[in-house]
Amino acid sequence: MIINRPDSLRIGLFGAGRVASQLAPALIAAGHQLAFVWSRTATAAEALAATLPGTPALTTLAPPLPPADVYLLAVPDAAVAPLLAGTTWPSGALVAHLAGALPLSVFEVQPAVRGGVFYPLQTFSPGRAIDWPTVPLCIEAADARAEATLLALAGSLSRHVRQLDSAQRLKLHVAAVFANNFTNHLLGIADALLAEAALPAELLAPLVRETVAKALANPPFGVQTGPAVRHDSPTLAAHHAALAAHPAWQALYAQLTASIQAQL
Structure with a gap:
């Protein structure tokens, strides 16, 4: 699992869902320590922590937070800003969200922290193991020191680390x-x-x-096949009729057909 192990980092993990439950054991396998696992649902945090030897579940965000080199926010996108604003962070703490669509500017609600992004480009589902060395990890940070830390952390998990702006x-x-x-x-x-x-x-x-x-x-686009590419009107009409019981799918079929033909 270890790709390019930096010095062991102490990580505070917020979240106990699909991403967090896959990321937490990978971080430990890469030689890092989890300072805690927190979730909005205490029982979820406790259940995940129980699978991670030596990792405590944090059941309250009352200050002070346990110290950590990096705090990772593996929470739904809509929960990031409220969590940032509603938590008393150690001054200068490095806090990174894991969202694909949230800009770095989301950290402006909490000037006490150094913001960053640690975005794993992968789909996460219960019961399916993630091959972390193959997962692209996309990094962005507000300052060079934060960037260096996140790049080192990403490099300990994956062979595919990229710096991307928002x-x-x-x-x-x-x-x-x-x-x-x-x-x-x-x-x-x-x-x-x-x-x-x-x-x-x-x-x-x-x-x-x-x-x-x-x-x-x-x-x-260059290897597209099918009746839309051939402008095969009889087949397209037959398919349209076959979808009569599903008008939403019928409309989607027509829209996709038009999109394919627009690329020719």
Whole structure:
């Protein structure tokens, strides 16, 4: 797991959800120490801490916070600003959020801290292990010392560390939503259509694997196939009719078809 181990850092982890539960053991495996785990739900913090030998659960944010080299905010985006503003931080504390779409300027609500970003570009789901050395970690910081610390921390987990500013990271996050969330939604629609026809989902597996492999090896717009590219009006009309029971999917099909044809 250890990619480029810096001196061991003491880390305060805020959050006990999908990201925090994957990140916490990775940090320990990389040689770091967890000063505490905190969650808005005390039982969640206690449950995660119980899986991390020697890590206490923090059940209150009453000052003073336990000391740490870095405080990581693995909490929902909407919770970052209130958590920053409502917590009494040690003066000059290095605090980094893990959000893709939040700018560095979110730290302006709390001038007592040195702000940073520690954004892991990956999808996190219960029961699925993360291969941290392959996960891109995107770093941004308000000052050079904070940046150096976050780069060292990222380098202890991953071989793919990048410094991105807030505007770049926002574009990356939007791209990730298209590549991951929207793709998964479309696969869900495909799965449902197969189920309606009493067909097994694994029928699509070879096609999906080849589609992704081809898109990763080439500019995706350049290897687009299908009836939209061919302007195959009879097939497009047949598909439209086949989706009559699902008007929302029918509209999505038409919109995606138009988008594909606009790229030709």
